[in-house]
Amino acid sequence: MSNKTIIIDNNNTSLDKLALYMKDQMPQLSLIGAFNTVNDGLALMQKEQAQLVFVNIEYLDAATFLYLQQLRSNHCAIVFLTSKIIEENLSTLSRQFAKPKKRGINLKIDGANNFIKFDDIIRLQAQGNYTLFYIKNYAKPVLTSKTLKLYLDELDREQFFRAHRAHLINKKYIKHIFTQNEKRIVLEDDTEIMVSRRRIRELKLIDNSPII
Secondary structure, three states: OOOEEEEEOOOHHHHHHHHHHHHHHOOOOEEEEEEOOHHHHHHHHHHHOOOEEEEEHHHOOHHHHHHHHHHOOOOOEEEEEOHHHHHHOHHHHHHHHOOOOOOEEEEEEOOEEEEEEHHHEEEEEEEOOEEEEEEOOOOOOEEEOOOHHHHOOOOOOOOEEEEEOOEEEEHHHEEEEEOOOOOEEEEOOOOEEEOOHHHOHHHHHOOOOOEO
16 A cells, blocks of 8 residues: 555644544545554554654654654655644645646547546436536537446546436536525536435535525
């Protein structure tokens, strides 16, 4: 497993906060352990050949700090933090270790591979074990041989809204949101998509779309 990561922090509050934030916001890092003592953390680091170690420097003595400095190498990066840094700069850490954001997806269309930008995908519709892509400036939907569920991890989840089990919608193309009686979304091409009851709350997070 790549990007094996360890946290060493004697302060349980900052340790838990960094661990939770890492799992939620930095999924590309694989957190394999969180420890209060340096010895326990280093033991797992050597056993699992971890690539990244976060250490709260506030509780280190000079000898331990110098030892950790010597352990830094191309194979294992050691990042020194303080509780204040963890409290105030988690978003900076996320950007520092985040992978470049994807801008699109590769689809096979008429036998050829095509890179389709997320901004050009209007919606996706499940068709059994297949998926229909409705794409801007394409006269007909593109049928692919993967299920809608498999595309969930490939698309930008901030940009696409799952109205129900069979539909993913690009928020960019939403014209109206109806939350009274039958809950539905109207797209710019006047297509109406029903919204499942359990996903109504997510509609409030969609900006620039009149809610009726």
